Amino acid sequence: MDKLMRPGLYAITDSALLPPERLVRAVEAALRGGAVMVQYREKFLPSSERISQARNLVAACNNARVPLIINDDPELAERVRASGVHLGQSDASLQAARERLGEAAIIGATCHASLDLASNADQAGADYLAFGRFFPSTTKPDAPAASADILGKARGYGKPVTAIGGITLQNGESLIRAGADMLAVVGGLFDADDDLIEHRARQFTRLFTAHHPLS
Numbered sequence: 546m547d548k549l550m551r552p553g554l555y556a557i558t559d560s561a562l563l564p565p566e567r568l569v570r571a572v573e574a575a576l577r578g579g580a581v582m583v584q585y586r587e588k589f590l591p592s593s594e595r596i597s598q599a600r601n602l603v604a605a606c607n608n609a610r611v612p613l614i615i616n617d618d619p620e621l622a623e624r625v626r627a628s629g630v631h632l633g634q635s636d637a638s639l640q641a642a643r644e645r646l647g648e649a650a651i652i653g654a655t656c657h658a659s660l661d662l663a664s665n666a667d668q669a670g671a672d673y674l675a676f677g678r679f680f681p682s683t684t685k686p687d688a689p690a691a692s693a694d695i696l697g698k699a700r701g702y703g704k705p706v707t708a709i710g711g712i713t714l715q716n717g718e719s720l721i722r723a724g725a726d727m728l729a730v731v732g733g734l735f736d737a738d739d740d741l742i743e744h745r746a747r748q749f750t751r752l753f754t755a756h757h758p759l760s
Contacts (some may be wrong), residue, residue, distance in 0.1 A: 548651050548672055549612050549628065550705055552757045553581035555615075555729040556748040557709075558602075559684060560587055561733045565594070569601045574739040576609040578746020582727065584631055586616035604727040612651055619645045629653070629672070634662065639669040653707065660690035660698060667702040674699055675729065678710020679720060684731045685710070696724035714748050721756045728752075 556575040563571050572583055585602050587595055599615060603625050606613035611713050612628035615621050615689040619642040622630040629651030630642050642652055653673045654666035664675045676695050678688040688710060699706045709719040709729035717728050 548649070549610070550622070550651065550673065550727075550760050551581050552705075552726045552748055553579060553728075553753050554734070555582045555584065555709075555727040556580040556621055556675055556705060556734055556746070557584040557729050557731045558586050559735060560589070560729045562732065565598065567739075568598055570739055571735055571742055573605050573609075574601055575734060575746045576605065576611055576745040577740055578743040580611060580746050582612050582614060584614040584729070585627075586731075588614030588617070594685040595621060597624060599627065603627055614651060614653065622646060623652070631655070631675070639666065643670055651669065657689050658695060660695065663699050663702060667704060673705040673707055673727070674702060675709055676708055677708055677729070679708055680711030680713075680716055682711040682732075693723040696720060698724075700724050714745060714752070717749060718752050719757055721752055726757070726759075 583606050585599050599621055603613045606712060613631050615627045617636045619630045619637055625643055631653040632639055632642060633655040638651055639654060651672045653675055654671040656662040656666060656674050656676050666674055676691050679693060680693055696708060697708050705726040706724055707727040707729050708725040712728050712730050713733040734742060
């Protein structure tokens with residue numbers, strides 16, 4: 546793993562769980578607990594508010610020396626000097642995002658439960674490959690289900706493998722053992738007050754220390 550990516554907890558924000566007045570404070574709690582990457586996911590606020598929030602998160606993540614990734618929006622990532630962008634299958638092309646953000650940017654790709662999508666993303670230069678959902682998810686309840694064995698198969702691309710979808714402290718270990726380098730967690734991390742967020746992040750970090758070969 547490179548570009549400041551390392552095995553561990555990938556914290557993903559959700560405005561339904563984190564109102565504006567809590568957003569940065571909650572992310573800082575996750576960072577104190579050991580989150581290795583943060584994704585800012587916000588699709589509904591006005592542009593000016595998204596820019597302000599993203600800039601505040603960039604500052605918090607820079608202080609922790611952790612990459613801040615913007616969901617679905619290369620233009621916003623460029624504007625706030627985020628570390629990179631995460632792209633779904635219906636978002637901007639990976640090639641266009643790379644041209645805008647440069648070779649140093651971290652670009653992740655949603656691959657759902659498909660090695661064909663992973664192969665396409667790998668060939669297009671994605672820096673990490675994200676699969677899921679693995680468990681029932683309140684964030685994306687209609688997302689297609691994935692089997693944990695795809696994580697081990699995807700390691701053949703030589704890119705960090707991320708698991709997402711309904712992940713909690715109770716089920717995360719199984720995905721690390723199956724081959725996940727990062728666990729992308731939304732509700733299983735942020736559906737709590739700040740003290741518990743930090744505690745949960747530390748517990749996820751301990752899962753990697755105990756079960757990931759590079760930790």
